[in-house]
Amino acid sequence: MIDHVPTDATAARGAAGSRAFRPGRHPHAAYLPPRLDGRVRRTLALGRVRLLVAGTAMLLAFAAVGGRLTQLAAVGAGGSGDIVAGAATAGTIQPRGKIVDRNGEVLATDLATASLYANARRLLDPEEAALALVNALPDLDHAATLKRLRSGRTFVWLRRNLTPREQWEVNRLGIPGLDFVPEYNRVYPHGPLLSHVLGFVDRDNRGIAGLEKTFDASLNDGDVLRLTIDLRVQHALREELRAAMIEHDAKGAAGIVLDTRSGEVVALVSLPDFDPNHPGKARERSLFNRATLGVYELGSTFKIFTTAIALDSGVATMEQRYDATRPLTVASHTIRDYHAKRRWLSLPEVFMFSSNIGAARMALDIGAATQQDYLRRLGLLDAPAIELPEVGRPLVPSPWRPVNTMTIGFGHGLAVSPLQLASGAATVVNGGVRNEPTLVARSGTVPPVRVFDASTSRQIRRLMRLAVTDGTGRRADVAGYAVGGKTGTAEKPGGTGYEGSALISSFVAAFPIDDPRYVVLAMLDEPSGSNGTRGYATGGWVAAPVVGAVIARMAPMLGVAPVDGDVRPDGSPGGDEFAEGRKFASY
Amino acid sequence: MRLLMFVGWLVGAALAGAGLYGIAYEVEQLEVQLAALEQDIRREHEATRTLEAEWAYLARPDRMAELSRRYLPELHSLSAARLARIEDIPVGPRRDGPDAPASSATKAAAVAARN
Numbered sequence: 001m002i003d004h005v006p007t008d009a010t011a012a013r014g015a016a017g018s019r020a021f022r023p024g025r026h027p028h029a030a031y032l033p034p035r036l037d038g039r040v041r042r043t044l045a046l047g048r049v050r051l052l053v054a055g056t057a058m059l060l061a062f063a064a065v066g067g068r069l070t071q072l073a074a075v076g077a078g079g080s081g082d083i084v085a086g087a088a089t090a091g092t093i094q095p096r097g098k099i100v101d102r103n104g105e106v107l108a109t110d111l112a113t114a115s116l117y118a119n120a121r122r123l124l125d126p127e128e129a130a131l132a133l134v135n136a137l138p139d140l141d142h143a144a145t146l147k148r149l150r151s152g153r154t155f156v157w158l159r160r161n162l163t164p165r166e167q168w169e170v171n172r173l174g175i176p177g178l179d180f181v182p183e184y185n186r187v188y189p190h191g192p193l194l195s196h197v198l199g200f201v202d203r204d205n206r207g208i209a210g211l212e213k214t215f216d217a218s219l220n221d222g223d224v225l226r227l228t229i230d231l232r233v234q235h236a237l238r239e240e241l242r243a244a245m246i247e248h249d250a251k252g253a254a255g256i257v258l259d260t261r262s263g264e265v266v267a268l269v270s271l272p273d274f275d276p277n278h279p280g281k282a283r284e285r286s287l288f289n290r291a292t293l294g295v296y297e298l299g300s301t302f303k304i305f306t307t308a309i310a311l312d313s314g315v316a317t318m319e320q321r322y323d324a325t326r327p328l329t330v331a332s333h334t335i336r337d338y339h340a341k342r343r344w345l346s347l348p349e350v351f352m353f354s355s356n357i358g359a360a361r362m363a364l365d366i367g368a369a370t371q372q373d374y375l376r377r378l379g380l381l382d383a384p385a386i387e388l389p390e391v392g393r394p395l396v397p398s399p400w401r402p403v404n405t406m407t408i409g410f411g412h413g414l415a416v417s418p419l420q421l422a423s424g425a426a427t428v429v430n431g432g433v434r435n436e437p438t439l440v441a442r443s444g445t446v447p448p449v450r451v452f453d454a455s456t457s458r459q460i461r462r463l464m465r466l467a468v469t470d471g472t473g474r475r476a477d478v479a480g481y482a483v484g485g486k487t488g489t490a491e492k493p494g495g496t497g498y499e500g501s502a503l504i505s506s507f508v509a510a511f512p513i514d515d516p517r518y519v520v521l522a523m524l525d526e527p528s529g530s531n532g533t534r535g536y537a538t539g540g541w542v543a544a545p546v547v548g549a550v551i552a553r554m555a556p557m558l559g560v561a562p563v564d565g566d567v568r569p570d571g572s573p574g575g576d577e578f579a580e581g582r583k584f585a586s587y
Numbered sequence: 588m589r590l591l592m593f594v595g596w597l598v599g600a601a602l603a604g605a606g607l608y609g610i611a612y613e614v615e616q617l618e619v620q621l622a623a624l625e626q627d628i629r630r631e632h633e634a635t636r637t638l639e640a641e642w643a644y645l646a647r648p649d650r651m652a653e654l655s656r657r658y659l660p661e662l663h664s665l666s667a668a669r670l671a672r673i674e675d676i677p678v679g680p681r682r683d684g685p686d687a688p689a690s691s692a693t694k695a696a697a698v699a700a701r702n
């Protein structure tokens with residue numbers, strides 16, 4: 001209300017004033033002389049035009065200034081804010097995504113670090129700066145640093161990825177011309193535990209091996225990668241394998257734990273391994289992934305497949321008997337038995353005592369075509385579809401002669417990776433359906449493919465249990481977990497044939513054998529016998545104890561219920577529902 | 588009347604200008620606050636990642652095993668004999684009283700034998 005009062009008053013005064021000028025039509029007419037000569041009139045006209053032009057120009061200029069002022073007041077702040085925001089996002093690089101295990105434990109992450117560089121032109125005294133820097137960062141080379149500081153270039157790296165403490169030390173020196181670039185550094189808190197699974201990144205944080213390479217793009221976008229690996233099982237497997245590798249002075253070792261129902265890889269170890277935090281320091285042979293890239297003739301563990309194929313295709317029954325009285329000679333090859341019984345063996349005995357002669361005869365009965373068909377469906381003739389870039393292609397004989405059919409029956413002449421063997425074994429024991437092995441928790445699972453009849457799977461599980469209770473795999477048994485498995489001892493092919501001394505010793509097991517949840521595989525490359533194994537270096541002596549120890553550690557962790565009646569009060573493995581299977585042993 | 592209108596417009600424009608300026612200034616302040624908050628969030632994320640990495644490093648299975656060996660020597664790996672189903676645990680007082688201590692002694696012996 002009060003506002004209106006002065007406004008009204010001003011308006012009234014304004015109205016009165018305008019009335020005073022009313023007599024003359026033109027505002028200037030009042031003081032112009034009544035008559036003018038041409039000169040004055042022209043001058044006045046010119047002046048009026050000049051005034052108009054100047055006034056318009058001034059008006060436009062003020063309008064422009066006013067407009068700009070309004071613009072600055074209204075949106076100017078927003079504009080400058082955008083520039084600041086843009087600078088902020090351009091200056092900060094996005095950290096690479098985390099990799100976590102199936103329980104969310106961090107396996108790989110990015111940490112902010114600073115990298116030190118110098119503007120050599122702004123340095124006052126390169127000699128003094130070099131001395132001070134080497135004092136603060138003792139791992140810097142004095143000569144090289146001095147050379148860089150003298151280079152006269154505006155940007156030279158001095159060191160990448162300093163720790164906060166090192167950065168503080170350098171800042172304390174107060175040398176002009178030294179500066180930092182904020183960067184991210186890939187950190188693997190568990191060191192070498194998952195080296196071959198995770199792989200590693202290069203200096204610019206690009207994945208160049210393992211899962212870091214496969215999922216480089218999505219990790220760079222900051223996505224979290226969740227694996228199927230269980231850190232605890234991985235640790236147990238690595239520790240037991242390492243102990244066995246050292247005890248038996250082996251060149252290398254590999255181990256895998258697979259979930260039989262989904263094909264998920266719960267643990268995957270290849271030894272020797274390396275620290276992905278410092279891949280540059282790793283030796284060539286440590287970088288090699290024996291579990292997925294290496295292909296080996298894995299020997300008798302293949303008898304699981306031969307027996308399963310024979311039973312499933314109907315060429316044999318559990319009562320079938322094979323002549324193993326003497327070595328079998330085929331096309332200049334002589335097939336011998338390691339644990340020779342020199343008599344006719346029943347099918348369960350062929351499996352239990354791991355008879356090569358029996359398995360070769362079984363493979364002959366199956367025939368090359370059926371054998372190949374089953375092996376292909378088991379995924380043993382093609383590279384597995386695991387998410388690692390380091391995947392080995394199996395070495396398949398070409399042409400596939402009858403002798404190949406026979407030797408492949410007991411695991412020679414076809415080289416596959418340990419992962420393929422574990423995956424094939426999981427297919428046999430889980431009821432006969434194949435799941436592609438995978439390292440990454442998948443949303444849409446690939447539909448499983450049926451390879452064997454459920455009854456075949458049951459029969460093989462019974463045989464695998466027999467091999468542990470009464471056969472070559474006794475040292476893998478764990479009270480309460482009804483382990484079933486198969487040993488494998490293969491001579492490595494050398495330059496001119498098979499070398500008797502260089503062995504690949506393996507053991508593949510499933511537990512609890514009545515309804516297997518996990519398949520565990522252990523393989524040792526060129527183990528030697530020790531006092532503890534009475535000089536033996538076979539799968540039953542060196543690999544089976546590893547599998548047993550791993551199962552004993554992982555089963556309670558993963559909540560596998562102990563099998564009822566499998567533990568006697570004294571703690572030793574007791575009778576189980578597969579006891580009736582033992583009657584086959586007396587054939 | 589015209590002057591009234593003119594002055595009215597002038598005052599209106601002044602008020603609108605002042606209001607506009609006020610809002611613009613407020614937005615600017617908010618943007619500064621936003622930038623500060625975003626900076627804080629980034630710093631907290633950074634700290635979280637560092638702490639996660641540190642936790643993972645300190646909780647390494649081999650380190651935990653070593654610490655357990657050193658400070659908890661009475662703890663052992665779990666064996667199947669120590670696991671039982673909930674249905675197998677008897678409910679209420681047991682009638683075979685005299686027998687009970689004997690069976691638990693056997694169990695203890697079994698555990699001792701394995702460890």
